[in-house]
Amino acid sequence: MRFLLWLLVALAGAAGWAVLALHRGESVSAAWLVVAAVGTYLLAYRFYSRFLADRVFGLDNRRATPAERLGNGRDFVPTTRWVLFGHHFAAISGAGPLIGPVLAAQFGYLPGTLWLVFGVVLAGAVQDFVILAGSMRRDGKSLGQMAKEEIGPFTGLAAMCAILAIMVILLAVLALVVVNALRDSPWGLFTIACTIPIAVLMGFWMKVWRPGKTLEASLAGLALLALALVGGQYVASSPELAPLFTWSGLSIAFAMIAYGFIASVLPVWMLLCPRDYLSTFMKIGTIVLLAVTILVVMPDLKLPAVTQFIDGTGPVFAGKLFPFCFITIACGAISGFHALVASGTTPKMLRQETDARLIGYGGMLMESFVAVMAMCAAAVLDPGVYFAINVPLAKLGGSAVAAAETIRGWGFLVTPEQMETLARQVGEATLLGRTGGAPSLAVGMATLFSGAFGEHLLALWYHFAIMFEALFILTTVDTGTRVGRFMLQELAGHVWAPLGRTSWYPSIILSSLLVVAGWGYFLVQGVLDPLGGINSLWPLFGISNQLLASVALCVGTTIIIKAGKARYAWATLLPLAWLLVVTLTASWQKIFSPERRIGFLADAAALRGEIAAGTLDPERGARLIFNNQINATMASIFVLIVVAVVVSSVRDWLRLRRGTGTVASTETPFVESAYAG
Amino acid sequence: MRDRTDGPMGRRAGGLWERRGGLWLQFRERAESCLSSFKQLTGMPDYAAYVRHLRLRHPAWPIPTEREFFDLYLDSRYGDGPTRCC
Numbered sequence: 001m002r003f004l005l006w007l008l009v010a011l012a013g014a015a016g017w018a019v020l021a022l023h024r025g026e027s028v029s030a031a032w033l034v035v036a037a038v039g040t041y042l043l044a045y046r047f048y049s050r051f052l053a054d055r056v057f058g059l060d061n062r063r064a065t066p067a068e069r070l071g072n073g074r075d076f077v078p079t080t081r082w083v084l085f086g087h088h089f090a091a092i093s094g095a096g097p098l099i100g101p102v103l104a105a106q107f108g109y110l111p112g113t114l115w116l117v118f119g120v121v122l123a124g125a126v127q128d129f130v131i132l133a134g135s136m137r138r139d140g141k142s143l144g145q146m147a148k149e150e151i152g153p154f155t156g157l158a159a160m161c162a163i164l165a166i167m168v169i170l171l172a173v174l175a176l177v178v179v180n181a182l183r184d185s186p187w188g189l190f191t192i193a194c195t196i197p198i199a200v201l202m203g204f205w206m207k208v209w210r211p212g213k214t215l216e217a218s219l220a221g222l223a224l225l226a227l228a229l230v231g232g233q234y235v236a237s238s239p240e241l242a243p244l245f246t247w248s249g250l251s252i253a254f255a256m257i258a259y260g261f262i263a264s265v266l267p268v269w270m271l272l273c274p275r276d277y278l279s280t281f282m283k284i285g286t287i288v289l290l291a292v293t294i295l296v297v298m299p300d301l302k303l304p305a306v307t308q309f310i311d312g313t314g315p316v317f318a319g320k321l322f323p324f325c326f327i328t329i330a331c332g333a334i335s336g337f338h339a340l341v342a343s344g345t346t347p348k349m350l351r352q353e354t355d356a357r358l359i360g361y362g363g364m365l366m367e368s369f370v371a372v373m374a375m376c377a378a379a380v381l382d383p384g385v386y387f388a389i390n391v392p393l394a395k396l397g398g399s400a401v402a403a404a405e406t407i408r409g410w411g412f413l414v415t416p417e418q419m420e421t422l423a424r425q426v427g428e429a430t431l432l433g434r435t436g437g438a439p440s441l442a443v444g445m446a447t448l449f450s451g452a453f454g455e456h457l458l459a460l461w462y463h464f465a466i467m468f469e470a471l472f473i474l475t476t477v478d479t480g481t482r483v484g485r486f487m488l489q490e491l492a493g494h495v496w497a498p499l500g501r502t503s504w505y506p507s508i509i510l511s512s513l514l515v516v517a518g519w520g521y522f523l524v525q526g527v528l529d530p531l532g533g534i535n536s537l538w539p540l541f542g543i544s545n546q547l548l549a550s551v552a553l554c555v556g557t558t559i560i561i562k563a564g565k566a567r568y569a570w571a572t573l574l575p576l577a578w579l580l581v582v583t584l585t586a587s588w589q590k591i592f593s594p595e596r597r598i599g600f601l602a603d604a605a606a607l608r609g610e611i612a613a614g615t616l617d618p619e620r621g622a623r624l625i626f627n628n629q630i631n632a633t634m635a636s637i638f639v640l641i642v643v644a645v646v647v648s649s650v651r652d653w654l655r656l657r658r659g660t661g662t663v664a665s666t667e668t669p670f671v672e673s674a675y676a677g
Numbered sequence: 678m679r680d681r682t683d684g685p686m687g688r689r690a691g692g693l694w695e696r697r698g699g700l701w702l703q704f705r706e707r708a709e710s711c712l713s714s715f716k717q718l719t720g721m722p723d724y725a726a727y728v729r730h731l732r733l734r735h736p737a738w739p740i741p742t743e744r745e746f747f748d749l750y751l752d753s754r755y756g757d758g759p760t761r762c763c
Contacts, residue, residue: 073730075753079717086718211744214721215712268755269747280719345720345754482755 006046013039020110020305027300030376033109034294037117037372041365044121049361052126056560056568057133059353064673066140067349076140078351078675081358088346088363090280092128092338093287095174095473096331096545097371099437102444103538104328105378105386106316108306111325112375119326119333120368123575127549128338129360130556130572135343136350137667143343143552147645149666150558155648159551160487162641163340166544167484168515169634170337171260172522173537174473177436179252179527180534181470186245187232187427187463189252192470193245194228195278196259202274218277225278229467233459236427249527256477257520263478264485264512272478279472286468290373290445297451303379303386308411315391315410316435317535318597323586327542332371334575336548338364339555352675377444384414385422389440392532393433403432426462435532438469484515525627536600536631539590543635546583547642550576554649561656562666569653580646587635600632722750 016036020028053059067078079087104112135141141149144163148156182188198221205217235241247255263271312320317328331337342360350356378386384407388396396403400416407414423431426446431439442465449461486502488511493500499507526533553576560569593599596606604625610616709725716723724743731738741749 071730071734073727073734074750077717077726077730080714083714083717087720090719207747211742212722212724212747215716218719218721268751272755273751277719277721284719349717479755 006043009039009042013043020113024305027302028305029298030294030301030380031298033113033301033372033376037113037369040117040121041369044125045362045365048121049125049129049357052129052361052571053133053354053357056565056571057130057356057563059133059356061352061354062673062676063353064671064675065136065350065353066347066668067351068673068675069668069671070139070348075345076348079349080351081355084346084349084351084355085359085363085366086284087349088341088359089366090283091341091345092335092363093283093367093370094331094476095177095438095469096335096337097367098374098441098469099177100329100331100542101371101375102378102437102441103316103390103534104325105303105375106307106309106314106390107321107325108304108310109301109375109379110305111310111321112329113372115326115329116333116368116371116375119329120364123549123578124332124334124338124368125361125364126571126575127334127336127552127556128342128364129356130559131339131552132342132347132350132360133353133356134556134559135347136353136356139668140348141343143339143555146343146559147551147555150555150562151645151649151652155551155554155645158641158645159555160491162544162548162551162638162645164484164487164491165634165637165641166337166541166548167480167487168518169522169537169541169544171477171480171484171519172526173534173541174476175253175256175260175519175523176526176533176537177438178256178470178473179249179523180434180436180532181438181442181466182247182252183249184246184430185236185428185466186242187236187459188466188470189245189247190235190241191228191232191463191467192474194231195225195275195467195471195474196271198224198228199271199274199278202277203270206274207269214277217274218281221274221278222281225282225467229460229463232463233427250524253520253523253527256474257516257523259474260477260481260519261512261516264481264515265508268482272475272482275471275475275478279475282468282471286465287370287373290377290448291369293448293452294373294376297448299376299380299448299451301376301379302381303383307383312598315387315395317538318595319539319586319589323582323589324539326582327539327546327586329371330542330545330549332368332374334546334549334579335367336545336550336552338367339548339552352673374441377441377448380447381440381444382412382414382418384412385419385443386440387412388414388419389431389434389443390437391433392435392530392535394530394532396433400430400432425458427459428462433532435534437534438466442466442469481512481515481519484518485511488514525623528623529627536627539586540631540634543583543587543590544638546579547638550579550583550642551645553579554645558649558652561653566657576646580642583642584639587639590635591632600628600635604628604632720754722747722754 013036016032016039019032020036067076070076071078101112101116131143134146138146144156144160147159182192202217202221205220206212206214210216235245310321312318317324346359350359387407387410388403397406400419404414404416419431423429426443431443442462445465446458446461450458485508489500489502489507492511498504501507522537526537529536553572556572557569557576560572589598591600594602596603607616607621607625611618611621713723713726724746727746728740731740
């Protein structure tokens, strides 16, 4: 009976893939995409994750978890499996899995979906599970600590520098997404601006007026958020108020930099903690809503399965399918950042060892599913509309008429009237060239939701989707700046001890300023970039995230070998090898490609030529050249760090193999669990 | 399951609620456990669970007020390390 059920799941998944593969040139229902993905997830969870849990790690419920042994009722708390699943999922999923697939949709929906589904099963979920299980066996230690203790102090330091550098790029690129979504949009800006006073109000509610009453404060906050969303429409249509909230990209960027600094310096209860609740509520609610809507509406995918842009001529971002599809989609297939969460709060909450399978492996499958839904939301748009929104205005030709002409040249139809009507329907002045993925995802989601709930609410749904994305990007900006500050303080503490005190105000202000200046620099350059910035920053973010995943997989492999399971080390070595091939190729191309669309150095050289020929203002040109050099330097730093980590890890593995290294187990000794039996 | 045996009723046990009969008590207990799960899911502080934990494991320790507990919670949740991803 069991066997039959799994056979059925396998057949359903296979049927889904078959339909996707065979239907070329005509539209396919999104339901097939969902069936194919879910079928594959279920099989992988049932068989591969069980293999990892039983054979590779030997998870054992008789062994007490850190939550049980060290339970303190606050962070070490034994938590029911499904509750922790939701908690972990809310922590790992953010804007990343939503935006990456939307950008990668320029290759068509199929390449991205294949990488999402097979990448997560063989790489992403494996990484999350291995790090979670490894951290669980080590009292919930962080990735940095494990890198230091398992491989060596140098690797620990390298991992920490990598995390800090990645944080800077991540915050810049996410902030840029918000800037592109809110620029010249009074409705969007008003709603997002309102979230700040709402969060402060909630903060005072649960800290001062009614201490600890987080739930009632959050419910009040949600009600106010709904008011702000509806109120935005009034603001946008009012001739007096609308100009007050119509800001240029540069003004929004500076406002966000100021916000990031203030949020990092203020006590957490005032801004950060209430925002965190609001965005968690919104995230879980909206993702459930999106899943239900796709299943109910079952829209047709209008985007072709594969477009001509796999040859590297794509207008959304430059580069061929290999390696850039695998760089653009990081979160959703494999994301190194998850290793930080999987070695943070979650391992301290596992009630039983075997729960790590559902939470680590299953949680990541769920994130991949969200990314597949984002891909669906992008693919239900007319391809012409998709490109009109996602391609920088400079590349479209500067005007609606020119854009229609350019897009027709690529073989897709869109008329200026169509874009104008759509912009009016969603309550924006224009949708042309709104790069960054968030606006086109919002149009896709609004189309789906209004398909399910009625056409007349399109504008409200669009701004709901924008608010939903901007809300948790801002939450990442404030928590990220703060975490960056902690790490910088820890590093600075090695140089001069007082700088390492996280509560010393001069140190707080100095380190916050440095972190904000770091991501703020990239953000402002991205806003000023004639091609919109996403073009150069998103690949850099993807590379850094995948390289962090490589560090995590090195740590994971070491853990597996030290546990005496070297014969199963291929489970982490295979994804590691693939990631190294992809990211090192991509970094090489980003730095050294002779094509100026791809290579930072080639672009700098071309700009120098333009200045010499007198076609480019020398001052502006010098700035653009400097940016290219900075980007190339960042990419080189990432590569150097990772090569260093991989080399030192491989040396360690070879030593262990020869038997000369210490194979002392770094796991916490066995303690009998009271939950077993 | 040993954390639950203590019961969420705490000091109210034997008071008003018990006189209304077992069904109401059961409903209240179920509702409180749902609420507690919801708080864990969203990462909110769960004061009732903390008090339960202290009574069970460290009966001699003083029980903090909800205000004091909230400060402890903020420290352990946002003290270090990222709690959110990209």
